[in-house]
Amino acid sequence: MATTACFVIVGKNDSPIYESEVGSGPRKDEAAHLHQFVLHASMDIVQDVVWTTQNMYLKVVDKFGDLFVSTYVTAGQAKLMLLHDLKSEDGIKNFFQEVHELYIKILLNPLYVPGSKITSPQFDARVRMLAKKYL
């Protein structure tokens, strides 16, 4: 499993609706913020890359230092972004696909307003479980 990994789901209005540090490495506050900044900055590239391919999985779109940003864009323009330090494309792809399914289940919840923060603890737990499994 990657020592550093930060997973974020960015909603249609470019605001994060879910954030979690899924890396196995020791958490550092500064690093965590840096991760968020890197993810935030890479959204510019994602916005361009998303028009160049038909795939939802955009692979690694950006890197800063030894941090890579992989992105998966859903049909609803929600961006699943993962910051990681190890390249394992298949695992990341599977991770994204599974999380996408979870996200769709969240969307199916009639009480969930699309674009609002995902606060479901089950979702969080399952995402972490998937991260352990694939990353």
Next chain:
Amino acid sequence: MEPDVSIEGAAVIRVVVLPVGDISPATFREYSSMVLASHKIDLPHVSSFYTEHQKSPFQYQPWDTGCLQFKFILGGASRGVWEEYQAHRRILGVIGICHCAHSPDIAEAYNDFLNACKAYPGAQARRCFAFDPSDEQVKQDDDIREPLVMFPDMPTQQTNQANDKRQHLIIFPPSDRNLLEFHLGTMMQDFAASVLMALESWTLNAESTNAGLTTPLDAQQPAPVRQGEDIAQAKRRRLGRVQKTIGDFCLLAGSPLDAHAHYATAIELARTTFDNFWLAGALEGHVSALVVERGEKGRDAIVDEEVRSKYMEVIALYRRMQVLAFELEASFKLARYLSARRENAKDVTEILTASAEFSKYLGDPSDRLIAYIECSRIYGQLGYARKSAFFARQVAQQYQQQDTRWAAISALQILLITCPLYRVHSTPVSVNGKAISTPVLLPPGTPPGQWSAIQVEVLGDMLATAVRAGDPLAAWTAAARLLRHHYALITPTGQLSLAAAMQAAAEKLPAGTRGTDPALPFVRLQGLTPLPPPMQPLKRDAQGKWRSGGAPGERSGANPGPFLYSPFQKEASKGAEPVVWVVGEVAQVVVELTNPCGFEVHVESVFLSVEGGDFEAFPVSLSLLPYTASHLLALSGVPRASGTVTVRGCFVKSFGVLSEHRFDDKVTVNGTQLLPMPANGSAYPFKGQGARKRLGQRGVQVSVVPPLPLLVASIVGGEAAAVLYEGEVRDLQVCLTNAGVVPVTEAHVSLTGKHRDHVTHVGKEGLAAALPLAPGASVSIPVRLKAGRPTVTKLDMGRTGHTPAHAARASAGSASTTLAIHYAGDVFRPTGEKGLDGKGLSTILEEQTKVSGASAHGKPESGGGEPTAGELTPGRRVGLPLQLHVQRGLVLVQGKLLTLDAPESTQPAAAFPAGESRTGSRKASSSEASRGPSDLSDGANRTQVSAVGGSNETSGQESHTSGLENGEVALREPENGPDEAAAPKRNQSDDRGANIPGALRGSKIRLLELELWNGTDVVFEVAVETRGAEGGEADAVDGELGSLFTHPPTRIDRDSSARVLIPLRGLFVPRGGRAPGAATPTKQFVLQRSASGRQMTPAESAAAAHFEAYVDALCAQISVRWQSGLNSTGELPVRDAVREALQGPSLDALLPDLLGFAFRIARDASSYRDKQSPLVNGTPTSSKGTHNVVAAREMTPVELSIRNNSAELVHIALTVMCKDVTGTDCLRPANSKATVLWAGALGAVHLEAPPRGQYVHKFALCFLVPGEYTLVPSCIVQATINQHQLTNTEDESHPKVGSECLGRPFKIYVR
């Protein structure tokens, strides 16, 4: 590394601009800005200053289209080690700027300039620009230098005199900036020509000079020197380097074609000599020449591809040479070149990503800084704002690592620049009070992403940096933003430390500092408190009609629809009237404060922020405890000028800094806009929607009207609440005081509410007379109340168990009668004059009409709050609730109509003296004590109350004042019917009544008997007043008494009933009043109407109307007054009782007789009353006086006027009797001689009386014996025209054939 590198940068000549002498930085900046404007000088302009001393090496110099580009380095530059490698890194010119006013000694200044130039040995072109010289300085210059070097007399002073020490000095005459710029521009063209000539010189001498053409790399990697072949290679290598340098010069000189050729040679030589570094330089130059030559317009994909391939080679070469700085520079050059086209974004991103990756291997921190800056700029150029901001933040972090204040300031500035992207501020960025431009511009359409974690981090960085940079305001602002927008993400400890940071920053700030961002607490507009109803201004239209004017309670009462609840009406009432403020009167706005943080927020002052008018706000100070969810606060102020103001927000001074909280600000918490509804579940500081939905986004606009008067109304001597008995009349005095500052000039009194008819009179005249009512003045107006129907019933009182007043207050509440006075002050005048200067209202109104006319023609409509033309100034309404509660007093149990058949007496009509009421008050017996009025109404029918005597009546009956002193009368119940009434002999039903001979039935007396029940706790005294018949007709007998009779009062104790008799003499139905053929409203009619709900025929409805009119007429003549206690008087409504009494057969009793008789002594014309009104009931038409006195033994002509009161033609047989005092018939005495002689027909005269007409029968009498005589007419109806019709209809009121009619006796006194 150098910042802002580009491919075209190889063609830019570097020039240093130095301050010379004593010159302030601001002045230097101002002058240098003029120099900076000449960064590009076209060759055609240069040509006039250019002198070709020898053949130019630039063969392809484009003199028509080319240009020279300059880069001015202000304040000087250090000499770089790579100048030999790339010519554009050299300083090729020096410009000094001298301000003569500050440097009196020009010579010294010039020497300073020359000394400074020594630092730039390569700079052959030198100029010292001296501005703003004084006359002395010019003269001094003239003395020294020959010829005069003074612009514009001698623009080119290339004198080349060896002894001229000031060949580079140029003094500009004082002039305005435009002229100065023009002169300077010309001088810069001259300077450009010098540079060009210097370049030519270098190019020509490049090969011959012994310039090293070495780089630091040569020292690091000394080329292996070998004999023979190596020397030749070294020569070729040097030649290649020379060619490359010449190419550089050509490029600088604006001749890319020449440069191209030289670069081509240099590339070839460098390749062969493996001089990779210079090869890379030559390739760069080659690409630069290509790009410069093509220009922006000639750029295409082929060029792009060549540039990319060449630069990739360059980068590879640099990488091989391990010169990272040059590699990165080349990368940035390529990236910048490619970033101009959006389709190259992927390439640019790759290049920049790699560059950023490599930049961490840079040894020099400043190089790393430059690398990040370049990344940020190029990403910004590409449109990647977030990437740009990210690298800008990296730059800021690099600055933060430097432990100096200046670095911290730079870091703060960079962070502030990134603020817009991270959405962490709401107001324009400013540093130290100056707005700074934001190079990181947001491209249009940038999504409004909010990333709270990032925002918190950026704000935290800003706070730390600002503290280090010593900018307390920025620190305060950052902390305030953190607390306000991200409190939910910050722990209570963190919140406390932020609050402490704010306090610490505030201590360093000067007092009264205003912050751009609001801090805690959150403020939300709750609503504008409308003025209390008596103070609310009301608008009027041009006609002076008040548009609205009800208290809220009254409005709610006016529900037009059939439904109790209508959502539309509710919606409409929600939108309510806009709040209006009045100049000089306190206005209130309710705001809601919230402190969601875990520490106590002390608000030093909070007051309203009102824009657009003069408004004096009153500050309030308070403390908000931790986690205060909602604290309502009323902020007040006084508007000082009329117009329209906008309540924009409020100023809050908390944590030592004053900031404005606008009501239309979007509240963002945790990076998400939480309005109108928090969608992301974040903690929202407020609960509910608040007033935002209603009030919109643009603040609240309130119109302020000029000062208005303020009337205060009160009731003199007690509160307004009054409990009245039914019919009570009470007088009140209402005191009106003007408590405002403007005189009242207009007032309009009206009544609103439910029981308006209870107020019979309001003294409007007194109020009108008191106008204008000056401030402080008072006026009293009388109000008369007359209680109508009860508003409080006994049932209510019994149920609630309260006192009547309480019950009344509970029930009356909203709908009580209100005396509303709409009033206004001075009429609006556009000139703004205030106050009334003693003019009358009419004058002012005239002025107003003139003014409105004028404004309608020419002046534009004034804005919102101002009264528009043609609209009067608003006024106010004072409502005085009268709280009328009417309690049932005397109860009218029933009314009956009684007819009294009196025997003819000598004075039949005088039998009733003035006091006609026959009353009997009876204590309720034990068996009847508990019976209420309804029971009594039954019982009263059975109870026979005789008007005769009184002493022999029921025991315990208290009776007095029997007006019937003349013995027997018969009270007949109306049930007996008209037929029986017409036959008095058969009137046997009343055993107490006396039989009256038909012949003596000279007159009918009608009495209205009212049975009254006193169910109250007080004693009533009842007095009856009657008026005569219409036209003030008095009783014939008692005509002298006038038309009004007041009868002695009757006392009615509590729980007692009494009957009041009202004589109806002279109060009769006019027989001719109904339409021909229309049925008289009789019993049948009433029964029909009540039994069947069928539609009435027109005739019936006309009859009904006639009946009602009659009842009204009758009631108008009867007044039953009562008095209770000292000050409670009233009048009993008798209409219903009369109406009830008149229904049925009893009405007939009131009908006048069929025929009316009137005698007249023709000799005396004045004795005959020829009245327009019909003769009723044979009333004698002459009064007892001297008119009927005739002389004995004279023929006295007498006229008998017979009036037919019916609508049919009647045939009658008339007989006139003349009786003396003994009752003996004098005309036809049975047993004696006739004492009266006559001429004409007196017996069995057959005549016809036309319908509704009269017939005059004339005869003459001669009285032989003096005395008193009585003429009695009588007639028998013989036939009517419509006889069979009448029998069909069985109308009792029509004349019956064979019926006898008697007239009233007529007295004649014979002397």
